[in-house]
Amino acid sequence: xxxxxxxxxxxxxxxxxxxxxxxxxxxxxxxxxxxxxxxxxxxxxxxxxxxxxxxxxxxxxxxxxxxxxxxxxxxxxxxxxxxxxxxxxxxxxxxxxxxxxxxxxxxxxxxxxxxxxxxxxxxxxxxxxxxxxxxxxxxxxxxxxxxxxxxxxxxxxxxxxxxxxxxxxxxxxx
Amino acid sequence: xxxxxxxxxxxxxxxxxxxxxxxxxxxxxxxxxxxxxxxxxxxxxxxxxxxxxxxxxxxxxxxxxxxxxxxxxxxxxxxxxxxxxxxxxxxxxxxxxxxxxxxxxxxxxxxxxxxxxxxxxxxxxxxxxxxxxxxxxxxxxxxxxxxxxxxxxxxxxxxxxxxxxxxxxxxxxxxxxxxxxxxxxxxxxxxxxxxxxxxxxxxxxxxxxxxxxxxxxxxxxxxxxxxxxxxxxxxxxxxxxxxxxxxxxxxxxxxxxxxxxxxxxxxxxxxxxxxxxx
Numbered sequence: 046x047x048x049x050x051x052x053x054x055x056x057x058x059x060x061x062x063x064x065x066x067x068x069x070x071x072x073x074x075x076x077x078x079x080x081x082x083x084x085x086x087x088x089x090x091x092x093x094x095x096x097x098x099x100x101x102x103x104x105x106x107x108x109x110x111x112x113x114x115x116x117x118x119x120x121x122x123x124x125x126x127x128x129x130x131x132x133x134x135x136x137x138x139x140x141x142x143x144x145x146x147x148x149x150x151x152x153x154x155x156x157x158x159x160x161x162x163x164x165x166x167x168x169x170x171x172x173x174x175x176x177x178x179x180x181x182x183x184x185x186x187x188x189x190x191x192x193x194x195x196x197x198x199x200x201x202x203x204x205x206x207x208x209x210x211x212x213x214x215x216x217x218x219x
Numbered sequence: 220x221x222x223x224x225x226x227x228x229x230x231x232x233x234x235x236x237x238x239x240x241x242x243x244x245x246x247x248x249x250x251x252x253x254x255x256x257x258x259x260x261x262x263x264x265x266x267x268x269x270x271x272x273x274x275x276x277x278x279x280x281x282x283x284x285x286x287x288x289x290x291x292x293x294x295x296x297x298x299x300x301x302x303x304x305x306x307x308x309x310x311x312x313x314x315x316x317x318x319x320x321x322x323x324x325x326x327x328x329x330x331x332x333x334x335x336x337x338x339x340x341x342x343x344x345x346x347x348x349x350x351x352x353x354x355x356x357x358x359x360x361x362x363x364x365x366x367x368x369x370x371x372x373x374x375x376x377x378x379x380x381x382x383x384x385x386x387x388x389x390x391x392x393x394x395x396x397x398x399x400x401x402x403x404x405x406x407x408x409x410x411x412x413x414x415x416x417x418x419x420x421x422x423x424x425x426x427x428x429x430x431x432x433x434x435x436x437x438x439x440x441x442x443x444x445x446x447x448x449x450x451x452x453x454x455x456x457x458x459x460x461x462x463x464x465x466x467x468x469x470x471x472x473x474x475x476x477x478x479x480x481x482x483x484x485x486x487x488x489x490x491x492x493x494x495x496x497x
Binding site for chain 1: 228232233235246247248251252254255256257258259260261262273276277280281283284287288291359361363364365366368396397404411412432
């Protein structure tokens with residue numbers, strides 16, 4: 046009985062992995078920031094999670110739950126409520142568009158398109174925050190964060206790929 | 220005339236991305252985007268039922284976030300405890316060479332305090348210094364390049380007011396920028412958007428202390444060009460805004476690359492319990 050319970054738990058954990066990671070990140074506000082030459086840098090892990098899983102298996106992250114994650118992110122990060130939902134959903138739109146246009150997925154292709162996607166999202170984010178809500182935000186820091194997010198994408202893509210394969214194995218075993 | 224098939228594919232892909240629900244999805248992205256824009260437009264309402272609902276939502280999310288963060292906070296605390304242990308010997312050596320004459324310092328302090336009260340009475344100065352404070356626990360510590368703030372477990376219900384100063388021990392930490400029913404948000408002095416009116420002693424020069432985004436130093440702005448500000452001078456809140464109590468120590472002046480920086484007394488990585496001025 047304990048073996049079957051363990052298997053069930055493992056299956057659920059693998060199945061819900063993207064959702065668990067996404068909600069852990071938004072609830073804790075964890076951004077993996079680090080100091081380099083007295084400047085605080087960070088990368089946006091949430092963008093990587095959403096982009097990768099919407100490209101690979103969109104049903105693992107429901108759009109409704111992404112919207113909810115955006116609301117929580119705004120509350121935790123003290124942004125105007127709704128702005129992160131717009132960012133995350135626009136990222137989903139771009140990822141879904143790429144998914145429908147891609148016949149043979151390739152990491153290098155995804156990587157370049159991810160860069161374009163986060164540049165578009167960051168620009169929209171910057172414009173809404175500064176023009177509509179008049180919130181001072183450092184453009185340089187925002188762009189540096191986007192660039193670092195772009196640089197680390199392949200590493201996390203490889204890690205998530207392993208989880209994706211484990212999930213596929215589980216599905217095929219059923 | 221037939222349209223370009225490539226362009227048609229492109230439009231179909233965009234339309235599909237926006238409007239198609241996809242497998243096991245309850246909403247289309249277009250619907251959710253519209254809902255997000257509607258939610259964002261509610262930011263316009265800063266009072267009334269919308270604000271009440273927003274305060275309750277924030278309380279619920281902050282409490283949930285606190286429970287989810289417990290293991291991460293535990294790891295972080297242990298890391299800093301370990302760091303403290305490593306520094307212990309150096310600190311012991313520093314303290315050994317310092318000569319503390321606490322009793323004489325206390326007597327001096329009492330003398331200056333009574334003198335200050337007497338002088339304030341002479342010039343009819345309104346005293347906004349408050350010894351009344353509320354001890355609060357830090358629920359969430361949000362420190363990213365874009366935001367340096369903490370959430371505490373006291374709100375409207377406990378009498379927390381917007382804009383008041385927050386201290387750790389006797390040092391300035393930040394000010395309240397958002398009050399909900401059970402929780403409040405403090406903008407730390409390290410945040411880029413933090414601007415505090417300060418006075419540098421002993422030269423009594425007024426300036427504005429601005430956060431740099433780093434946890435160690437703040438920057439002095441609007442400092443008069445000929446002002447005599449030296450390394451080691453202490454920076455206090457000036458209280459000229461009429462909200463933040465005056466004379467709360469913030470940090471010590473340090474010059475780096477011809478810039479007058481303020482090294483904070485508070486260790487912003489290890490905030491646990493703080494005092495909210497009432």
